[in-house]
Amino acid sequence: LIQMFIPLNFLGVMYREIKQSLTDIERLFKLLNVNREVADQADAQPLLVKGAEVQFDDVKFGYDSNRGILQGVSFTITAGHNIAVVGTSGAGKSTLSRLLYRFYDVNDGVIYIDGQDIRQVTQTSLRAAIGIVPQDTVLFNDSIYYNVAYGRPTASREEIVEAARAAHILHFIESLPNGWETTVGERGLKLSGGEKQRVAIARTILKNPRILILDEATSALDTQTEKIIQAELKEIAKNRTTLTIAHRLSTIVDADQILVMEQGRIVERGDHRELLAANGVYAKLWALQQEEAKSST
């Protein structure tokens, strides 16, 4: 069986190809247990999380050696704060989250969490500290109970129900004919974009990570659902170190700091007001999105 999967070993490519969520890739890694991109060092130590400060120090990275994607990216998210990354498609925003989760190792520079180089800690401890709400949550062909519990499989039923309640999806689950035992995923009940995001939120609440990556969905939910989900995300991001990959600027105006990326570089940084005052790339993007919002109403 493993032989059959070896040609698929470049999971990074599969990411785009089959649009799996980050969580699903992690499960695949476990299933295949072959050719991981990165491996624990022999003397890897568990990550010691204190405040959960995240620092990218002059990070350079390319998926292959002949094409650099990140050209030297530096920023710090101080403990419990929130940084949002915006920029043109392909600028390298999601790549930042894949590096922080250590699907790949940097080519140059260092990523630190609380001063520890993430290459020197065990992957299990690193990934236990980070929760991801991905663009498009992939559900397993399994019960909705399994799908929520995936955030922390050792959680008690009570905790799982509480997480669903906090993610505002409990009522929906209980209204299904088979309740928690309903099969979801490709071969089961298809959930809407908003419902899937709530499953991801419930998983994250269960996992209770100190660091959070929010990869905003590109495909728009309806405005009403989006507003509610945004409010829920804001709630779970409270007091966690958060990296938000944003497509709509309106959702990140409150971020402590906004990084504007173009072609693998940070070209502007500051909070919303500062960036508008600077009248550069961000201000132009903002004006453009305001125009679009006006013309769509």
Ligand code: ATP
């Ligand atoms: P978007 O806003 O469209 O999601 P992004 O800024 O998040 O874009 P990334 O997903 O970080 O962009 O991709 C940066 C560049 O890296 C793109 O040119 C993309 O084609 C390339 N890329 C992404 N994933 C891979 C991969 N697994 N293998 C090779 N190249 C990749």
